Amino acid sequence: GDMRDKNLLRQLFSEFEIDAVIHFAGLKSVGESVNNPIKYWEFNLGSTLCLMKIMQKFCCNCLVFSSSATIYDSSINKRIEENSKIKPINSYGNTKLAIETLIKDIFLSSKSLWKMANLRYFNPIGAHESGLIGEDPKGEPNNIFPLILRVASKKINKLEIFGNDWPTHDGTGIRDYIHVEDLAEGHIKALDFLFKNQSQIINLNLGTGLGTSVLELIRTFEKVTNIEIPFAYSPRRIGDSPSVVADNSLAKEILGWNPKKNIADMCNDGWKWQSYNPNGY
Ligand code: UD1
Numbered sequence: 001g002d003m004r005d006k007n008l009l010r011q012l013f014s015e016f017e018i019d020a021v022i023h024f025a026g027l028k029s030v031g032e033s034v035n036n037p038i039k040y041w042e043f044n045l046g047s048t049l050c051l052m053k054i055m056q057k058f059c060c061n062c063l064v065f066s067s068s069a070t071i072y073d074s075s076i077n078k079r080i081e082e083n084s085k086i087k088p089i090n091s092y093g094n095t096k097l098a099i100e101t102l103i104k105d106i107f108l109s110s111k112s113l114w115k116m117a118n119l120r121y122f123n124p125i126g127a128h129e130s131g132l133i134g135e136d137p138k139g140e141p142n143n144i145f146p147l148i149l150r151v152a153s154k155k156i157n158k159l160e161i162f163g164n165d166w167p168t169h170d171g172t173g174i175r176d177y178i179h180v181e182d183l184a185e186g187h188i189k190a191l192d193f194l195f196k197n198q199s200q201i202i203n204l205n206l207g208t209g210l211g212t213s214v215l216e217l218i219r220t221f222e223k224v225t226n227i228e229i230p231f232a233y234s235p236r237r238i239g240d241s242p243s244v245v246a247d248n249s250l251a252k253e254i255l256g257w258n259p260k261k262n263i264a265d266m267c268n269d270g271w272k273w274q275s276y277n278p279n280g281y
Pocket of ligand 1: 123240
C-alpha cells in the first residue's frame with residue numbers, strides 16, 4: 001500500500017492491534033531528489049505525517065524510523081557521532097532531517113507518551129544470507145554495491161570509480177558499509193530497548209565503525225566470488241566526501257548491539273542474491 005493513503009492506514013490500525021511501528025518507507029535516490037524535490041517532500045514527508053496522525057489517533061506511541069547518515073555534515077573528518085554537526089546537502093537528506101524534526105516535535109508535545117528512535121544508517125549493502133531477500137533497484141542504480149552486482153552479472157561492462165585522488169590511503173572514497181542483516185537486528189534491538197524503557201527519543205548511528213575504500217570493496221568482492229570487476233577511474237562525484245564512518249558506540253552500549261558481518265559476508269550474500277535472482281523479484 002501507499003503510506004499516504006489515510007484510509008488504508010486507518011483500516012490497518014483498526015484491524016490489528018499495533019504496538020509499534022518501524023517506519024522504513026521512503027524514496028532514497030539522491031540524484032532524483034535533487035531533480036524532483038517536490039516528489040521527495042510529498043512522498044517522504046506526506047507519508048510520515050499520515051502515519052503519525054494515525055499512530056496518535058490509535059494511541060500507538062512507539063516508533064523506530066529509518067533515518068540516514070546523509071543528514072550529517074559530510075566534511076567531518078573523523079568518526080561521526082550522533083551529536084556531530086548536521087548539514088544535509090540534497091533534497092533527500094533534507095527530507096530525512098525534516099522527518100527527524102517532525103518526530104521530535106511530536107515527542108516534545110507529549111514527552112511522557114512517546115518512545116522514538118531515529119536510526120541513522122550508514123551504507124547498508126548485501127542481502128539476506130539465504131539469497132532469497134535482496135535489493136532489486138528500479139531503473140539504474142547509483143549506489144556502488146548494486147552497480148558492482150551489475151558488473152559481476154555482465155549487465156554493464158565496467159564500474160566507474162569516482163575519483164582516485166581523495167585524501168585516503170588508496171585515493172578512493174571510504175565508507176562504512178554495513179550488512180543488511182546487522183542493520184535489521186539493530187531495529188529489533190531498538191524496539192526491545194524502547195519497550196523496556198521510559199518514554200524518550202534517541203538518535204543512533206547504525207554502522208560498523210570500520211571504513212572500507214571503493215578499491216578494497218571491489219577487491220574483496222573479486223576474492224569472495226572469483227569474478228573480475230573491471231573498472232575505470234572518473235572524476236569525483238559532486239557532493240561526495242572522502243570518508244564517512246560511524247562512531248557506533250552509543251548503539252552498541254544502549255542496545256547491546258554488535259554488527260557481526262564483515263565485507264566478505266556482505267559481498268558473498270549480495271552475490272548469492274544476485275545469482276539466484278538475476279532479474280530481481
Ligand atoms: C549515497 C548518498 C546518501 C544515501 C546513500 C544510501 C550521495 C552523495 N550520497 O551515499 O545520501 O544515504 O547513498 O542510499 O549520493 N562510487 C563509485 N562509483 C559509483 C558509485 C559510487 O566510485 O558508481 C563511490 C562513491 O564515490 C563513494 C562510494 O562509492 O565513495 C559509495 O557510494 P554510494 O554507494 O553511492 O553511497 P554514498 O555516496 O556513501
